[in-house]
Amino acid sequence: MHFWRLYYHELLFGFYDHGHQDYPGWALRNYIAFLSLRWKIEKVQFLCYRERRGEPDLEKSLIGEASFAAPHGWDGSDYVPEIIGWEGEKAGDRKKEKILKPIDLDSLNPASQDEEKQVMHLKLMGWRHPSLVLNKLRSARCLVLGAGALGCEVSRLLMTWGVRKLTVVDGGCVAIPDIVKQSLYVDNDCGVPRATAIVPHLKERCPAVEVEGIQMEIPVPGNPVSKTKMSSVLDNCKRLQALVASSDVVFLLTDTWESRWFPTLLCANENKIAITAASGYDSYLVMRHGAGPGHNLSTEDALGHQRLGCCFCNDSTSFVNLVLNETVALPGLTSIASGKAVELFARILHHEEGIHAPGDIAGMDTEHWLGLLPHQMQGSLPECALSTVIGNSSNDCNACSNGVLSEYRREGLDFIMKAINQPTYLKDLTGVSNNVIKLDTCLTLPVSFPVNSGKLSSV
Ligand SMILES: [Zn+2]
16 A cells, blocks of 8 residues: 555556547546545556557557546445446437446356357457347247258257247157257157257257247148047147247248148248248258238238249249159258258348348349348259249249138138148149149158259359
């Protein structure tokens, strides 16, 4: 103490200053208060040390001298000094005012600190791209249908993108062959429902994620159910309705094409973002479904754009008609398709027109910081090719056309049960025999599907 009182006027007190103005940042006030309280000194020379992009910024750093009166009464154990906090905005007139910001003690707990570390890469991305909105990602409610190879990858990547609200639906159990292909499961999961097994694995990687696993079979059209099962199928329909209604985005990643029909219809009806990913042997498809037709069942969406198609529209499924019951895929395909699907999600979420954004084509100019926002991406591993495709909603689509949605709105689940129990019902309604919806097939994608002229895309 004696030393300080004798020599403090010869010392330069430094502190890290986050400000960039011509005057010291607010932290100096606290620093001076500390010096005054701790050593009872009345004048200091100080250095506001500043950095720019991690390097010392001596031009912006400041040196100054501050004099201040000796504090009175601070030694009292019950004395509470007046505190100057952050500058905020008044609600309403948005004028600046000095407001006291309470210290958020939650930020000091280990879980919050871990979460801060887990989103650090996103914050660093935010420095490069100020348009990145972490809260938008954090609060997006994602419904992942299918917890197999694609579902595991997509769930994990969504967490990497900062998504913290996940619901995963699956009707199957983990089997031994899945362990090396479905990246989240381990040997002990064998025999456990995927919807149950995936939850702790996601929580282990990201404790902050709110994840719910739901074991449920998704009702499929043209697959009559017995009277004894009617009640449970109806319950599943209602549950899926509620899940889609409470979600912001739905990923269609189930291992059969027909199980994507009802969720596709629901997303079109509710105008929810839907993203489909599927792989054949060496090729993959990733696409976002177009916006719904709105209350008036228009061929245009709410922004007046021609509605983009869904994965059951003719343009999207032309290659699906080359169906082979292929269950084998090149090992890298799932990761690539999953990565594309999640990137597509992040781009839609940050696009000013969101679900209504028109489809971009490779080679177009874009001002969007994440790049192009295509409607469909079709890739081929052997050809090292990626094509971007746009297809409008088809008038005779059995999932998103106005005719189908009109019937669904009129009859509700009665319509769905007819589609399930009467194999030709959808065909009779749309007038089109849709080969896409098949029964008891595995993923109905061809071994290879055509990719436009091997054109490489920048997406
Ligand atoms: Zn469609």
